[in-house]
Amino acid sequence: MRFAYRFSGLLGTVYRRGNLSFTRDGNSLLSPVGNRVSLFDLKNNKCETFPLATRLNIVCVGLSPDGTLAILIDEEGAALLVSLIGKCVIHQFYFHKPVHSVKFSPDGKKFVITKDNLAYLYHAPGKKREFNAFVLDKTYYGPYDETTCIDWTDDSKCFAVGSKDMSTWVFGAERWANLIYYSLGGHKDVIVACFFEENSLDLYTISQDAALCVWQCDTELDGLKPMPPKDAAKEEDAGENDEELLEEPKGEEIHGKANPSEQETRNKVKYSRVAKYFFNKEGDFNNLTSAAYHKKTHLLVTGFASGIFHLHELPDFNLIHSLSISDQRIASISINCTGDWIAFGCSGLGQLLVWEWQSESYVLKQQGHFNSMVSLAYSPDGQYIVTGGEDGKVKVWNTSSSFCFVTFTEHTSGVTAVTFTSTGYVVLSASLDGTVRAFDLHRYRNFRTFTSPRPSQFSCLAVDSSGEIVSAGSQDSFEIFIWSMQSGRLLDVLAGHEGPISSLSFNPMKCLLASASWDKTVKLWDMLDSWRTKETLIMNSDVLVVAFRPDGKELAVAALNGQITFWDHENAVQTGSIEGRHDLQMGRKELDKITAKQAAKGKSFTTLCYSADGQSILAGGLSKFVCIYNVKEQILMKKFEISCNHSLDAMEEYLDRRKMTEFGSLALIDEGGGGDEGVAIPLPGVKRGDMSYRHFKPEIRVTCVRFSPTGRSWAATTTEGLLIYSLDSGLIFDPFELDIDVTPSNIHKTLRRKEYTMAIIMAFKLNEKKLIQEVIEAVPSSEVDVICSSLPDLYVEKLLEFLASAFEISCHLEFYLIWAHKLLMLHGQKLKTRSVKLLPMIQFLQKSIQRHFEDVSKLCEWNIYNIKYALAISQQRGMKRLAEEPSVDEEELDSDSDYLMQEVHKDKLSS
Known part of the structure; x- marks a missing residue:
């Protein structure tokens, strides 16, 4: 339970590729983000990323008309049938080849997918459980080139398919006697989209050269005649396409004909082009x-x-x-x-x-971020996350809504480090442009800019616990610069390192700065004693990152040789070490000729972070794994695989011998222009596009990991984006000191006898959240003081932890605030002795209360404004009435004002 962190959100990536889809009610948007899918709730301003993933990047999404199912198809044609209600995978299917588009019929009974130059009609999965959810009904032949788009008629009788061969085909979902399948031309470029008119067979086709053709059909939807079964059996399909798919069944094959004869089209459905429009009227391409x-x-x-x-x-x-x-x-x-x-x-x-x-x-x-995220930091209350990227932007994200609410673009080069001050209202960022900037989260502005006497590229950043001293390390001059936050003045320049400064960290309890460098040393600087070197720790390899434990009594150092060492910095003694090279498991790149096991040799962790209680340490690097170690036992507790997306590089484990040919590995052979569009060559001898362009996969890596101050989640900046892992809040049976007499029925009996303290203790022993909530909410508010004073110390901590989590979802704010206030007032002195261990829980409680405080304060300010407005209106009316009717007394006017105030209050309560 303690390390049961699960993927809970993806921030920083809102769209990669593929088609966007609105849900049935039109209030939410489904967006593919790499090999995952995010759901943006536009009414409630929230974002949720589903905890499921495909093997490669998603290229098309099909949403069922009732909004309960979605089909996700990746680059190689592997499909997942997903329930949007349970957010889980129902069925997996493989289409064997890349799929270009997928679309459900309006009645939800069938769906069409297009791949190569074919269209496939499948029976849509129903509500009943089936052995094979995808059953192929028909295969449609017609286009000579790859298909690009699909659209259905409103009654699900026909669908249209566009193609790269500049033609559009109208096919029937069933056999229609008067519908012959032939191509609609009229375009000079690839068909991008085709759309049926409402309740009609009339069609619009749009091509890549910005041309729109309007096609009118001489038959209504009701005019389609079903084909008799005997004629359907005798019919011979006209067509020249002999392509066979050996890997899957074809179902019923239907062949279209590009140029049917007049005899074949007689008394059949006919299309005529009635108009053609161009979007680029000025002639610009x-x-x-x-x-x-x-x-x-x-x-x-x-x-x-x-x-x-x-x-x-x-x-x-x-x-x-x-x-x-x-x-x-x-x-x-x-x-x-x-x-x-x-x-x-x-x-x-x-x-x-x-x-x-x-x-x-x-x-x-x-x-x-346009380029990779490099660093992140949590705010002291855990409500916000700030990230810095190689694109020079600093973004602040709300952890509850997963949205970015402010972006700072003052930096002119890549941001290397970001952090919050202890107040949580100031963000600091260091950049390769030679500046350290301070941003105010009240007014959203850059109010301080720290620079060095000579231009330097800053690679790391740290701020002390008071927020008054700012330090940044340089990667070219090997110096550490110290500034005053209050005045913005440069206080000192610390010299002594003989290599680039890789990491800085302030001791949370003392004014002590630790600096790590590539010169194989960690130096400790005393900020109160003229910034002199207090101690130098010698390492066996280049030092990459350094971090203090939250209580300031231990120092963790990660070096280039893959080791994590722990130091008692007061006595300059090493207290332990972890050999992390084997746990990192660096994946094999696509062009590597060695296995992943060989590639992992010499790799190391590049980012470290202590947990909120200081008992564990989180480590990540150039790998798809993040490791949690127990500091005291120095063993690996758990490994998290942050991605299974094979569209990224360095994901492979073994060398694929199937790609080896007599000419070398197929992975080394360039297939053309690369990219999404490729190189368009419409005629022999004519080239369009940059033939020298090469497309490379982004490499999977973890650049920064941080624990939330509440200890209930941790975040990592990766190639995929900003990943959030939280403790699973689902139903987990985790009893505590359970006796045979502790049952839900006995707890309810104790509650009916009004033995509240015993009922609370029994509920915590059973440790079922809903039962605990029921017992606590059954306690009268007048009894809270007595119960809090009689609770054992062990259950005080458990009750505080429950209150912190209950604040996030409950509407009983005052009731739970009374509980929290009484517990802290009566047991505050005892809790102080264990403050280090209880700090994450207290911060979690503070975060929940602070969020409600902000919401309620805004509502109160709005109510005060309305009340003042109502009073002003009533006074204005009273003065006007006094002027018009001098006989009206003031008591009557006061009663009118009271009535108006009551009406305003009623409106507020109803809203």
Whole structure:
């Protein structure tokens, strides 16, 4: 239970690639983030990342019409059927080849996927449990090149498929006697999207060269005639495509014909092009990259490679709005069910926007770090996390909503370190641009900038417990600079290291600074004694990171040889060491010719952090694993695999001999232009695109790990983003000193006899959260004082811990505040003796109370404003009435004011 940390959230990554999807109610948005999926609740302003992952990056998402199921398909065609209610995997399926798009029918009974130049119709999984949830019904042949998009008619009778061969095909989900499958041309580039009109077979097709074709059908949806069974058996499909899929069944095969004869099309459904429009009227070449259409409002939204999007009204093609949201290509667009909100995803910037087009305002505007995150820090109360990235940005995240609420862009180069001061209202950041900046979280501004006499690249940062002394280490001049936060003056420059400064850490209890360097030493500097070197610790290898225990009595040092050593810095004595090289398990890169076991030799931990109670240490490095060690026993307690995404490099364990050929490894052979788009070569001898461009996988690594001050979670900045791991809050039976007489029925009997103290002790022995809550809430508020004084010390700590967790979800604020106040007042002196161990729990309690305080204070301020406004209005009316009717006495006016105040109070209570 103590190390039962589970993945609970992904911050800093809001969109990678794939299609965005609104939920059925239109209030939430499903966004693929690498090999995971995040759900953005736009009404409640919260974000949740599902605790499931695919093996590779997700490229397309299909959402069922009832909003309960989703199909996630990765780069190689492996699919997961996911329940959006339970947020768990129901079924796994492999499509054998990369899938381009997937879409459910409006009735939810079938879905279509496209891969290569084929379309496959599957029976959708139902509510009953099935051996195989995906049953192939039909395979459709027709396009000569890869398929790109799908759209269904409103009655689920037909669907359209667009292709890279510039054609669009309309297929029937069932056999229709008067529908022949042939291609619709009219375009000169790849089909990006196709849309049916509402309750009609009329079709819109949009191509990459920003052209829109309007197709009119001579038949209504009700005019489709079912084919008799005997004719269906005799029918011979006309087609020239002989491709066979040997790896999976084809179901019923249906072949379309590109150029049917007049005899074949007689008395059949016919399409005619009635209009063709162009988006680029000025003649500038700008690729159209994505599109979405809302059938009820006839609203067409198109996104372009330049970051511009257009809103048009169809079928008249009237321009409603045009706006540039970024300088990168818009990769995906989605419209919610009401047609009010439009979601845009930009994969180049990792940007996600939700735009309300009628009011021209942002509902959501989130963007992660453009480059890798480098460092992170928790605020003292654990409510916020600050991150710094190689893009020079400093972002502050709310841990409860998972949203970034402020971004500081003052740095002109990569940020190397960030930290909070002890107050929690000031963020400090060090950068390679030679500055250390202080940001105010009240006014959201940069109010201090610390610089060195000579330009230096700062690689690390530390601030003392009082928040008055700021220190930063340089990686080029090998010096440590000390500034005063109050005045901004440079106080001193500490010299003595003979290599780049890699890490700094202040002792939490004393004014003592530890500095680590590549010169194989750790120096301890006394801040009160003219900043002289108090001690020098000699290591066997280059020192990468140093960290003090929360009580300040121990120092942990990680070196380049993979060892973590522990020191009693008062006596300069090493108290223990951990050989962490074998636990790191560095993965093999794609181009490496050795196994992961060989690659891990010589690797080391690059980031360390003590737990809140100081008994454990968290370590990470250039690996997909994060390790928790017990400091006293010096053993590995648990390893966390932060990612299973094989779209990242350094994830492989073994060398794949299947990729070896007589010409070398296939992994070393470049397949072309790389990237998402590849190189487009429309004609022989004509090249478009940068042929020298090479695409490399990002390498999996952990750059920084930090424990929350409350001890209930820890965070890691990784290639995937900012990962949060929390203690599992699910139902776990974890009894404490359990007796045979301690049962729920006996606890209820004790409660009915009004023996509250005994009932609380028995509930804590059974250790079931709901039962504890029931017992405590049954205690009258007048009895709280007596019960708190009679509780044993052991149960006082357990009760405080329960109160801290109950504050986050309960609405009984005053009742629980009375409990917390009485416990701390009566047992405060005894708790002080164990303050170090109880500090995380007290901080957890403070965090919960502080969050409620902020919410309630805003509500109170709003109520005070309303009351003042009501009083002013009543006084103004009273003066006006006195002027008009001098006979009115003041008592009547006072009664009118009281009545008005009562009405305002009623309105507030109802809201």
